[in-house]
Amino acid sequence: MTSDTRTDTREDHAPAAGGGKDDGETKGTVLIALLANVAIAIAKAVTGALTGSPALLAEAAHSIADTLNEVFLLASVPLSKRKPDAQHPFGYGKERFFWALLAAVGIFVTGGCFSFYQGLHGWLSPESDASESFLITYVVLGVSLAAEGASLLRAVVQLRGRARSHGRSLFQEVAKSTDPTVRTVFAEDATAVLGVLLAAGGVLGHQLTGAPQWEAGAALAIALLLILVAYLLGRSARDLLVGQAVDPRLQQEAYEMLAEQKEIDTVAVLLTMRLGVDSALLAARVDLHAGLDSEEVEEVSERIKRDLRDKHPGFGEIFLDIVDADRDERARAHARKQEVDRAVEEQDAQQEGPPQQ
Template sequence: MSLGSKIKENIVLFGALAANIGIAIAKFVAASITGSSSMLSEGFHSIVDSVNEVLLLYGEHRSDAPPDHEHPFGYGRELYFWAFVVAILIFSVGAGLSIYEGYSHWTNPETLTDPTVNYIVLGVAFLMEGTSWSIAVREFSQAKGDQGWWAAIKQSKDPSVFIVLFEDSAALSGLAVAALGVWASHYFNMPKLDGAASIVIGLILGIVAVLLAREAKGLLIGERADPEMIENIRAMVGRQDWVSEVNHVRTIHTAPKQVFVAISADFDDEVTMGDGEQLIEELEDALREEMPELTSIYIRPEKAENAAIKPKGGEEG
């Protein structure tokens, strides 16, 4: 894949990385000038987000490595591993430092200086984060189709898009909380409120981290393909005149756009072993042509009574 194609494919990650690096520098400068705890927490937040984008880009790069002797199904799940690491970083570093910093300023409040710098930085950060968020929303909207947002997130097999969406949503919420904390601490002459805002930012990051960890864990363990794809596979196999019955179709994502499928089917008794090999090969080619995501296909001739029992409700994976 060319560099241009790679950048276009990961436009969400590159856009978020560029925004977060610039925002992090500005936040730290503002925090050093004004002594704002919530601004310092927001700086930590942006640094963690920048590291996260780098890790996801590395995961994308590693997931493209071709299969080898030790990893015959490729390295696609590297992306899922790094997505889980991202969730851990958000929880341990982003949320942890924000809550710690907020608690420190709550117990030992510092008098704030002129908040004008904070407001300027927060305004610029909101514009930059909003731009990154709009890119993530646009890309995810195109990918989700007619599905609802939450359903699409749960069904998505590409964590790089919904992680940035979650991060940017948390970032915009954090900026609003930071602005409120800076304003309230000056308006009420209570520096402690700035520390409280930092704690709230940490709690927001903690909630986002738990949600991301839950989704990343499911992908890392292994999730089935889209039910529509499973039904298409079953229908294509069932249409073969030499197939008496399709017993089950088992799928698992080995990467966002790579699916392993194992099919158990009852062949017509008149099909010989030699003919069966040829027919299976032709069917595999037809399946790959119809669904390019099927990178590994295994079709097993098996009598219906010998096939594994279906899961409850007849659902397949």
């Protein structure tokens, strides 16, 4: 591009990716998990206090943590849908990522740390006068397992639907989904089911051997499980909050669409960042062919943005910067494009079908 004209254009546009149905399903999934956890948290806490069971008390802390987290997650859905304003020109989409991070912290502090304390205390100072009425403990654990299993099934159904639409397996969807709300509920429910089974194993060991350390050991195992899950969820939420690029295939499609424009000579830089569950930002520096005046540059920029948005409505914010790319910038642009292509190839090798964004 020989002209020294530079433009940095922006058009406010609400994300067109339809998240209404998904948000309704997400609210339903979180609400079911919340109602289940309120009931079983009370049952576990009361029974644990009466029996002195460290495993049951650890599970009560686990359910309380999940209950508080689901309140956070339920509130995050409408908060993330608020319209952009002067203080938040890119909207509030990352609210959902923030509350997911708080949920991970809640799992660690309320669930993991308290469970670890209960397990350590029960191991070092077993209650000699602890109740050995195991029947009520088994009943509470059985009801908890049924409630947690039903909630987990709801989360699995929603995730499977999304996985099919994205051409992924269930576990790939859990790992790569940009909606931390359903992923957190799935992780909490799966952990809760495992926690109930660990607690039941500890109670059974206590019943068969007469040694309360079995329940303390179960509480310690539950604590380690919760700490691990909290770390994984927290790391995922952190990546989204810091600023995570969109799926490599979507980057590749944006690259190719820009490169196909007859006015563009080189796509020097293409940057993307997720602004929310169903919206993202795209910023590109492009070198145009010589011979365009400033008015033509403006028209070309607007048309390219419109075409990008029509094909990928999830790009709610699109910036184009017109530059004169030198030889070094062209070489770096080619290397960056190859990195994206390799990422897509690796992604395709890990799954049966390409993801659809």
